[in-house]
Amino acid sequence: MTEPRTLSEKIWDAHVVESPLADAARREALGAEADAGPQADLLYIDLHLVHEVTSPQAFEGLRLSGRTVRRPDLTLATVDHNVPTIGRDQPNPDPLSATQIQVMSDNCREFGLPLYGIFDTRQGIVHVIGPEQGVTQPGLTIVCGDSHTSTHGAFGALAFGIGTSEVEHVLATQTLRQSRPLTMSVEVTGQLGPGVTAKDVILAIINEIGVDGGVGYVIEYRGEVIRSLSMEGRMTVCNMSIEGGARAGLIAPDETTFEYVKGRPRAPQGEDWEQAVEYWRTLPTDEGARFDREVVLDGAAIEPFVTWGTNPGQSVQIGDVVPDPASFEEPTRREAATRALEYMDLEAGTPIREIAIDRVFLGSCTNARIDDLRAAASIVEGKQVASSVHAMVVPGSGLVKAQAEQEGLDAIFTAAGFEWRDAGCSMCLGMNPDILLPGERCASTSNRNFEGRQGPGGRTHLVSPPMAAAAAIAGRFVDVRELA
Amino acid sequence: MDPVSRVVGKAIPLNRANVDTDQIIPAKYLKRIERTGYGPFAFEAWRADPDFVLNNPAYEGAPILIAQQNLGSGSSREHAVWAIQGLGVSALIAPSFADIFKNNCFQGGVLTVELAQEDVDWLMARAEETPDAEIEVDLESQTVRAGPGWERSFEIDAFRKYRLLRGLDDIGMTLEYEADVERFEEARSPLLPTVAAD
Numbered sequence A: 001m002t003e004p005r006t007l008s009e010k011i012w013d014a015h016v017v018e019s020p021l022a023d024a025a026r027r028e029a030l031g032a033e034a035d036a037g038p039q040a041d042l043l044y045i046d047l048h049l050v051h052e053v054t055s056p057q058a059f060e061g062l063r064l065s066g067r068t069v070r071r072p073d074l075t076l077a078t079v080d081h082n083v084p085t086i087g088r089d090q091p092n093p094d095p096l097s098a099t100q101i102q103v104m105s106d107n108c109r110e111f112g113l114p115l116y117g118i119f120d121t122r123q124g125i126v127h128v129i130g131p132e133q134g135v136t137q138p139g140l141t142i143v144c145g146d147s148h149t150s151t152h153g154a155f156g157a158l159a160f161g162i163g164t165s166e167v168e169h170v171l172a173t174q175t176l177r178q179s180r181p182l183t184m185s186v187e188v189t190g191q192l193g194p195g196v197t198a199k200d201v202i203l204a205i206i207n208e209i210g211v212d213g214g215v216g217y218v219i220e221y222r223g224e225v226i227r228s229l230s231m232e233g234r235m236t237v238c239n240m241s242i243e244g245g246a247r248a249g250l251i252a253p254d255e256t257t258f259e260y261v262k263g264r265p266r267a268p269q270g271e272d273w274e275q276a277v278e279y280w281r282t283l284p285t286d287e288g289a290r291f292d293r294e295v296v297l298d299g300a301a302i303e304p305f306v307t308w309g310t311n312p313g314q315s316v317q318i319g320d321v322v323p324d325p326a327s328f329e330e331p332t333r334r335e336a337a338t339r340a341l342e343y344m345d346l347e348a349g350t351p352i353r354e355i356a357i358d359r360v361f362l363g364s365c366t367n368a369r370i371d372d373l374r375a376a377a378s379i380v381e382g383k384q385v386a387s388s389v390h391a392m393v394v395p396g397s398g399l400v401k402a403q404a405e406q407e408g409l410d411a412i413f414t415a416a417g418f419e420w421r422d423a424g425c426s427m428c429l430g431m432n433p434d435i436l437l438p439g440e441r442c443a444s445t446s447n448r449n450f451e452g453r454q455g456p457g458g459r460t461h462l463v464s465p466p467m468a469a470a471a472a473i474a475g476r477f478v479d480v481r482e483l484a
Numbered sequence B: 001m002d003p004v005s006r007v008v009g010k011a012i013p014l015n016r017a018n019v020d021t022d023q024i025i026p027a028k029y030l031k032r033i034e035r036t037g038y039g040p041f042a043f044e045a046w047r048a049d050p051d052f053v054l055n056n057p058a059y060e061g062a063p064i065l066i067a068q069q070n071l072g073s074g075s076s077r078e079h080a081v082w083a084i085q086g087l088g089v090s091a092l093i094a095p096s097f098a099d100i101f102k103n104n105c106f107q108g109g110v111l112t113v114e115l116a117q118e119d120v121d122w123l124m125a126r127a128e129e130t131p132d133a134e135i136e137v138d139l140e141s142q143t144v145r146a147g148p149g150w151e152r153s154f155e156i157d158a159f160r161k162y163r164l165l166r167g168l169d170d171i172g173m174t175l176e177y178e179a180d181v182e183r184f185e186e187a188r189s190p191l192l193p194t195v196a197a198d
């Protein structure tokens, strides 16, 4: 009987190509060199997602060294960060963006990679399209030159973000050399109250562990609340693992997972499906397996969250007030709070519900899947966006957009005064013209409220889709539970 | 990559925690397809403030930057490392670094030195008060020296050290394990998904 292992350890162990620490004979042969040589494991990568912004220099590196892409069949590219979300039938007005998008497609052609380009309905945010196509499956190792790759962990895959040099490494070798991470269990017990979403759960977790609480760890989200979430909700939770400092977050696969994957274009079919499910059932953390750190949160105590500061850990619940920096004991946190309030132009003691907003952004790989749009539309239906607010919906992918249109969600949004856009990252990171103007205040369903993230001088408050929708109607933050 | 062994010079005290890569290089500069030329845009928003430390001529030419915990949090953009290199900085000192940023620094040959909070605070105060004071970061002996008698050792993964000191190409090193990769691929389940065109 082997030692009880956690989900992430099982996936890790199944992907070690070469482990210098484990291979005693090799170390012996290398002698003293072994101690100075590689200490980290060489991991095989099952799926590599690629987008236009973090890949051009990697392809250029391959060209310069005369290397090829080892497994084009395990490499999927799309364009998302930089694409316009309006006027795609017109020439791109930004020549730099146009070049980057063109270079992505040139590189895909040259190296033989599949690409969901700008005119493909499957195009979308890289973390939305993988699950949608059914290529994101339990037990896989998945990487992408993007920190929110952790999203795919919702399927019980070990998925993490990498930099451009590592992108080049994976393109060339289909492997990465990585040190074994520590493991953390975050258990959310009980049940969520009405109007409380997965977004509030992850904001509560980050508030609890801090924005660097997960550094060095892979987080496994567990407990009754997590089990009861839809796949969309689980993706929202895993997505923001990086905002708690963890490179990866995952959730054990179960019936909800299988149900979601089944029948998707890249999912196993027929007998293969049965076999795959049988394997996936062996993945969950064994009874008695130990985590390096364990955190428990009471799900019933979680209320809708709103961030007030410039990092995702600076948040309070909707009924609270903007905190006084003096209330933080640790000097760096106190100073950060002071700076954040200045940047956000907020006074300590202001009730969150009195904060008026100018913009609403419903989108991003955190909250732009069909469930998110449905939840927001149900709040918006039959109401009007406040006259002082400019609101937009940017679906996570072309397929999400098509599905929403089929359900009539677009009509609900546009009738209420929302703009209805094409799929992409859009105002999540402000790389295309969808940006906040200096001083504008935005209720956003994205994942980062960093200074200038949504445009220089812009002020971002992170919230759930229903909270963003409710804020759009009221022109300020409201408790979505009071609208029901 | 060029070998890295020792960085000596003045240090820029950036006394902030959780400095994210959106601050180090804003997204609008990620449209370029080159690895160089990001230095002028590094910390663009903060540089608009005349009192921001990088605007202080006393720190001109400093090859070291000191910051507080969780340096490089947020986006995986390696452009942040290229921007820091564009400033002429080749060693970073902080109580902790964000994981992806640390990996990216290693890839680019920027040394990341983790020291205890009180040591970082001491170096920060020293750099603030005496901008000319030099710090030495020595990879071979894994030590930081700051003036007579002040010496601290730091940890670094042996693989990283080995590679940095020799300036080895990471991909080249992995390609030596080709036989292992092939063996692994042969044993991989045929049920695993692919994205090959149908």
Ligand code: SF4
Binding pocket: A080, A081, A125, A126, A127, A146, A148, A364, A365, A366, A424, A425, A428, A429, A446, A447
């Ligand atoms: S939606 Fe935002 S966080 Fe997600 S991949 Fe795009 S830019 Fe990154």
